[in-house]
Amino acid sequence: MTIGYYPGCTLKSKAKNLEDSALASLKALGVEAVELPRWNCCGAVFSLSDDDLIHHVAPVRDLIRAKDAGHERLITLCSMCYNTLARANLLMQQDEEKRKTLNLFMEEESDYAGEVQVQHYLDFLRTEVGWDRLASRVVKPLTGLRVAGYYGCTLLRPREVAIEAPDTPTMFNDFLRALGAEAVDFDESTACCSSYQILGSESAALEASARVLRGASVSKVEALATSCPVCEYNLGRRQLDVRTRFNEVNEIPTFYFTQLLAVALGLPLSDLGLKLNEKSSEALLRSRNLIAAA
Amino acid sequence: MTLKVSLKTIRGPLARKVREMSGEDPNVCFQCGLCAGSCPMTGEMEIFTRKVMHMLQLGLADVVITQKMAYLCASCHTCQVRCPRGIDIPKVVEALRLLSLRAGENYLAPESISKERLKEMPQAAVVAGLRKFTG
Numbered sequence: 104m105t106i107g108y109y110p111g112c113t114l115k116s117k118a119k120n121l122e123d124s125a126l127a128s129l130k131a132l133g134v135e136a137v138e139l140p141r142w143n144c145c146g147a148v149f150s151l152s153d154d155d156l157i158h159h160v161a162p163v164r165d166l167i168r169a170k171d172a173g174h175e176r177l178i179t180l181c182s183m184c185y186n187t188l189a190r191a192n193l194l195m196q197q198d199e200e201k202r203k204t205l206n207l208f209m210e211e212e213s214d215y216a217g218e219v220q221v222q223h224y225l226d227f228l229r230t231e232v233g234w235d236r237l238a239s240r241v242v243k244p245l246t247g248l249r250v251a252g253y254y255g256c257t258l259l260r261p262r263e264v265a266i267e268a269p270d271t272p273t274m275f276n277d278f279l280r281a282l283g284a285e286a287v288d289f290d291e292s293t294a295c296c297s298s299y300q301i302l303g304s305e306s307a308a309l310e311a312s313a314r315v316l317r318g319a320s321v322s323k324v325e326a327l328a329t330s331c332p333v334c335e336y337n338l339g340r341r342q343l344d345v346r347t348r349f350n351e352v353n354e355i356p357t358f359y360f361t362q363l364l365a366v367a368l369g370l371p372l373s374d375l376g377l378k379l380n381e382k383s384s385e386a387l388l389r390s391r392n393l394i395a396a397a
Numbered sequence: 398m399t400l401k402v403s404l405k406t407i408r409g410p411l412a413r414k415v416r417e418m419s420g421e422d423p424n425v426c427f428q429c430g431l432c433a434g435s436c437p438m439t440g441e442m443e444i445f446t447r448k449v450m451h452m453l454q455l456g457l458a459d460v461v462i463t464q465k466m467a468y469l470c471a472s473c474h475t476c477q478v479r480c481p482r483g484i485d486i487p488k489v490v491e492a493l494r495l496l497s498l499r500a501g502e503n504y505l506a507p508e509s510i511s512k513e514r515l516k517e518m519p520q521a522a523v524v525a526g527l528r529k530f531t532g
Contacts, residue, residue: 112520113520117518146524147522151491152488154417256474261477300438300469302530303529304441307438307440332519333521333525336517340517
């Protein structure tokens with residue numbers, strides 16, 4: 104099976120570990136992800152103002168590239184790219200006036216009316232592989248590891264592009280159980296880590312991240328799994344800053360969910376890209392004998 | 398702060414502009430406060446979401462756009478999925494933020510981000526932040 108794939112900017116550098124582990128895992132599962140021959144930054148956030156159409160051009164152009172490449176479906180990994188592309192796609196399906204304007208603006212491109220389906224990788228695993236089949240492919244179960252999926256915002260909100268019900272999501276738990284892990288629920292798994300506010304209001308942003316990490320600490324979470332490079336930055340890379348400033352926050356290694364997938368599928372260390380995670384992530388996997396000792 | 402409320406401001410062009418840009422009508426809000434109670438940044442806001450909606454009902458868009466509030470929103474959409482009146486509050490906030498940016502200076506000077514941070518931050522955060530904080 105082949106599927107169209109949109110990587111987004113961050114996955115080619117800061118979050119190469121997300122891309123590498125995800126593509127290697129798909130390959131192991133018999134799926135070939137075909138990167139769009141041409142693509143541009145999606146803009147990271149969906150334009151929310153009715154008089155700000157110009158910011159829809161970038162994500163719509165990516166969707167046109169997918170259509171022109173013959174893809175009926177486009178999968179994404181980064182939660183922010185997913186949200187922006189899925190919302191832009193919905194706009195092109197539902198808003199006739201804006202669709203006309205955007206198509207006219209990009210008259211050198213093919214006309215587009217939302218023909219491509221935008222799907223997040225996690226949802227693709229659910230619909231095309233299935234949790235039982237995924238479980239049957241696991242060679243290194245994450246037995247006994249208490250992992251919590253961290254949804255954050257953009258996989259679940261707004262409702263019209265949510266990968267499942269925003270208030271009662273189960274997809275991460277189903278995924279983690281298929282990998283043999285002990286899936287842990289915690290209230291803040293759908294709370295905001297502060298996202299791009301780390302640029303604008305650093306101390307408030309770290310406080311929002313502290314609330315998430317504190318909730319995970321109370322629930323004795325040993326590892327957090329996410330699909331968003333900004334969440335991973337706030338909760339992982341900046342975790343030492345959070346723990347220095349706020350109490351009751353344990354050290355919790357963070358992973359992209361696809362890294363845990365690659366581990367469970369028994370893929371080589373070179374596919375995990377753990378050097379881009381904090382040191383505690385690799386150390387945790389080694390201590391549980393999930394990857395070979397150094 | 399002295400606030401002057403009149404039919405003139407309630408029906409004024411700025412209040413109308415906020416409605417046009419957001420496609421939302423603040424008058425639908427019945428002030429339950431679930432938005433402010435759900436917002437991860439409420440603690441940082443002098444005037445938080447419920448109050449913003451009330452001030453917009455009173456036609457005080459000119460006061461609201463001078464507040465830092467719109468720049469503290471992380472567009473997490475928690476308020477939107479929980480609003481019992483179905484108001485897309487992030488769209489209202491976006492309108493206020495854009496009106497502020499179009500009228501004045503950038504909220505964040507790109508050159509103020511340290512090179513060290515730029516080197517480590519994911520592109521998605523930098524692009525999103527500069528989209529929201531600069532005009």
